[in-house]
Amino acid sequence: MSSVEEYRTKCTFCSVQDDIILKRKSAEAAFFGKDSFFKLYYDEKSDRGLCPRGNFTLELLHSPYRLKNAELFGENCTIEKAIEGSVTELKRIIEKKNNIAILISGNHTLEEAYLARELSEALNTNLLGLFPFEDEALLSVKNNFSFKDLNERDLVLTVGDVFSLSPTLAKPILDARNRKRGNRLISLDILKGRVGLFAEHFNVEPGYMSYVLSVLLDYLKGKKKLDSDAVVGNVPAEKIRDIAEGLRKAENGQILFSNIYGHFANPHSIVRELFEISEITENKFAVIPIGQNSLGVGRIIGAFNNKKIMGALKEKKIEGLIILGGNPFEFIPGFEEMFDYLNFVMSTDFFKGSNESECIIPSAFSFEKRGSLISLEEKIVNLGESISPVGEAISDGDFISSLLLKLKGSRTKAKVSIPKVLPFSDVFDNKKPSSLTNKKFPFAAIGIGLPFHHHRGEITGKVKWNEDKKEPYVFVNPVTVKKNSLRNKVKIETPSGSFIFKIEDCDDLPFQIPEDVIAVPVHFRDCVELFIADSDLDGIISPGAEKARILK
Numbered sequence: 052m053s054s055v056e057e058y059r060t061k062c063t064f065c066s067v068q069d070d071i072i073l074k075r076k077s078a079e080a081a082f083f084g085k086d087s088f089f090k091l092y093y094d095e096k097s098d099r100g101l102c103p104r105g106n107f108t109l110e111l112l113h114s115p116y117r118l119k120n121a122e123l124f125g126e127n128c129t130i131e132k133a134i135e136g137s138v139t140e141l142k143r144i145i146e147k148k149n150n151i152a153i154l155i156s157g158n159h160t161l162e163e164a165y166l167a168r169e170l171s172e173a174l175n176t177n178l179l180g181l182f183p184f185e186d187e188a189l190l191s192v193k194n195n196f197s198f199k200d201l202n203e204r205d206l207v208l209t210v211g212d213v214f215s216l217s218p219t220l221a222k223p224i225l226d227a228r229n230r231k232r233g234n235r236l237i238s239l240d241i242l243k244g245r246v247g248l249f250a251e252h253f254n255v256e257p258g259y260m261s262y263v264l265s266v267l268l269d270y271l272k273g274k275k276k277l278d279s280d281a282v283v284g285n286v287p288a289e290k291i292r293d294i295a296e297g298l299r300k301a302e303n304g305q306i307l308f309s310n311i312y313g314h315f316a317n318p319h320s321i322v323r324e325l326f327e328i329s330e331i332t333e334n335k336f337a338v339i340p341i342g343q344n345s346l347g348v349g350r351i352i353g354a355f356n357n358k359k360i361m362g363a364l365k366e367k368k369i370e371g372l373i374i375l376g377g378n379p380f381e382f383i384p385g386f387e388e389m390f391d392y393l394n395f396v397m398s399t400d401f402f403k404g405s406n407e408s409e410c411i412i413p414s415a416f417s418f419e420k421r422g423s424l425i426s427l428e429e430k431i432v433n434l435g436e437s438i439s440p441v442g443e444a445i446s447d448g449d450f451i452s453s454l455l456l457k458l459k460g461s462r463t464k465a466k467v468s469i470p471k472v473l474p475f476s477d478v479f480d481n482k483k484p485s486s487l488t489n490k491k492f493p494f495a496a497i498g499i500g501l502p503f504h505h506h507r508g509e510i511t512g513k514v515k516w517n518e519d520k521k522e523p524y525v526f527v528n529p530v531t532v533k534k535n536s537l538r539n540k541v542k543i544e545t546p547s548g549s550f551i552f553k554i555e556d557c558d559d560l561p562f563q564i565p566e567d568v569i570a571v572p573v574h575f576r577d578c579v580e581l582f583i584a585d586s587d588l589d590g591i592i593s594p595g596a597e598k599a600r601i602l603k
């Protein structure tokens with residue numbers, strides 16, 4: 052006889068935080084068979100189910116590539132030894148103020164984020180930042196959103212490809228559009244992606260989204276008349292007027308914003324404009340971050356620090372770096388060079404992969420820990436029940452507590468306060484931009500997300516499941532391929548970097564790719580290098596679309 056173990060928790064892959072259930076038979080005999088593995092279920096009460104990434108939870112759980120031991124200077128050791136060895140290095144570095152930076156991922160609990168703040172104090176630094184970088188631009192928005200009501204909205208305006216980045220939101224959004232004749236789904240993006248296929252879609256010229264929204268906003272405020280034959284960033288003026296009137300007429304409209312690395316040029320300006328548009332037209336507005344709890348973690352950090360951190364790394368002004376929940380070699384463009392001059396890099400990570408940090412601690416996924424998160428609906432929710440982490444892996448909360456104990460000699464209780472939304476920064480960029488493409492760089496490289504990959508693929512991209520597509524690939528319009536006699540592999544160059552990519556069949560992708568666009572799935576490490584990680588005109592590090600050329 053055996054009973055069933057059941058754990059209810061949240062999907063680790065995005066801020067929609069869908070419920071997942073992990074079950075297995077708890078065998079009483081010491082026999083290891085297929086029943087010893089977990090099976091994945093979703094809550095049948097939920098209408099949304101799980102997307103391919105959510106289903107990937109099991110791959111993470113049973114992956115043979117998980118990091119199971121700590122490493123110090125390339126040698127396996129216990130976590131205690133790794134922390135002890137690191138403390139000696141850290142104590143020397145932190146004699147100087149702001150000589151070390153900490154980057155924490157948005158996939159941490161609120162409790163872990165408070166502890167990270169304590170750690171930054173103990174390490175004598177204000178340089179505490181958030182990744183994925185593109186989520187930092189969203190921290191000034193307090194969401195006005197309800198899962199329950201989403202399918203009743205008479206108008207949904209999406210900016211960014213919500214269906215690719217948060218796939219389980221597709222059903223309630225489509226239900227809303229189909230509920231009543233006259234309901235509308237409008238999509239604005241720099242590429243016609245998955246949501247665009249079902250919506251009244253407008254392809255905005257890459258780099259122009261903030262400008263187009265500023266024109267829409269000025270029209271709503273009565274500050275601007277729109278000439279009928281004018282075209283703004285690819286969008287005819289009459290369509291901007293139509294969107295404005297649609298938003299005005301909507302009785303319970305919802306505006307949603309999604310972004311991904313290499314996509315929008317100045318997302319902080321875009322969200323401020325969308326927020327104002329929602330206020331004027333009395334519709335709801337919400338942002339959908341990439342990280343599971345980026346809204347919570349970012350608000351606890353309490354400042355836009357990534358610009359300072361990336362500046363200090365590039366100018367070689369710091370000696371140490373701590374990464375909580377990721378591999379800096381994968382998500383920081385040009386990190387190899389930074390690694391060469393940094394004296395000590397410590398990271399908590401899930402897979403060994405290419406991570407060469409001096410100290411690596413095996414980290415637990417969200418389904419292997421407990422704690423709380425801020426939901427898209429702005430509620431504080433519990434992760435639920437946790438299964439035991441694999442091998443020696445520990446939660447970053449436990450890791451930070453042990454590190455603090457060694458650094459300070461006493462236990463630390465994190466100071467907890469209500470995390471507040473950050474004020475919008477003063478500098479905004481909604482001036483008319485110049486076109487991204489020119490004679491020398493006739494293409495725009497645009498970062499896209501695929502529903503089965505998470506973020507830049509540092510999690511899903513590493514597992515055997517994807518091995519058949521392990522070389523980096525891009526999507527190019529077949530007309531462009533023919534016109535330029537492109538072969539199966541091409542070198543793509545942007546002002547930031549270059550790499551050889553395979554051209555993948557566009558039939559694999561339901562996107563419509565304009566002839567002058569290269570769609571770059573940003574889950575490959577080499578793709579990240581194509582986009583500049585400098586601060587944009589809003590003072591935010593959030594790499595956007597880049598001018599590019601194809602070298603045969």
Ligand code: SF4
Pocket residue numbers: 062063064065066067068069100101102103104105106216217218219220
């Ligand atoms: S949309 Fe997909 S990735 Fe996001 S929480 Fe739901 S199942 Fe997970």
